[in-house]
Amino acid sequence: MMKTKAVRRSRRTRKNKKSRNVLLYVIMIVVTLYVLFLMVDLQIRINNARTELSQIEERIFTQEQTNAELKKVSDAVEKNDEKAFSGYVEKIAREDLDYVKNGEVVFVNIAGD
Numbered sequence: 077m078m079k080t081k082a083v084r085r086s087r088r089t090r091k092n093k094k095s096r097n098v099l100l101y102v103i104m105i106v107v108t109l110y111v112l113f114l115m116v117d118l119q120i121r122i123n124n125a126r127t128e129l130s131q132i133e134e135r136i137f138t139q140e141q142t143n144a145e146l147k148k149v150s151d152a153v154e155k156n157d158e159k160a161f162s163g164y165v166e167k168i169a170r171e172d173l174d175y176v177k178n179g180e181v182v183f184v185n186i187a188g189d
Contacts, residue, residue, distance in 0.1 A: 145164075148164070
């Protein structure tokens with residue numbers, strides 16, 4: 077009778093150990109999947125932040141060029157340098173207002189290249 081109780085106990089402990097091992101493996105798989113999900117999510121966030129950074133750097137570069145051009149015009153006005161100021165006015169008239177000089181022929185690229 078003693079042997080049967082001992083055998084039953086050993087079978088129970090084996091079943092308990094197996095169920096614990098299976099539970100441990102399941103928990104490890106879930107944690108691993110969660111960590112992988114976090115890593116992918118962080119990589120996506122990093123890529124989005126890099127894209128946003130490059131766009132902001134482009135805007136900063138463009139704004140710095142505009143500031144430098146405006147500084148030149150401001151200096152020309154302060155020095156009464158009419159040649160530099162008139163060159164700026166002509167540039168604005170051509171680029172922004174689409175003005176042309178008398179007798180000038182304008183070609184438009186309809187291909188968009």
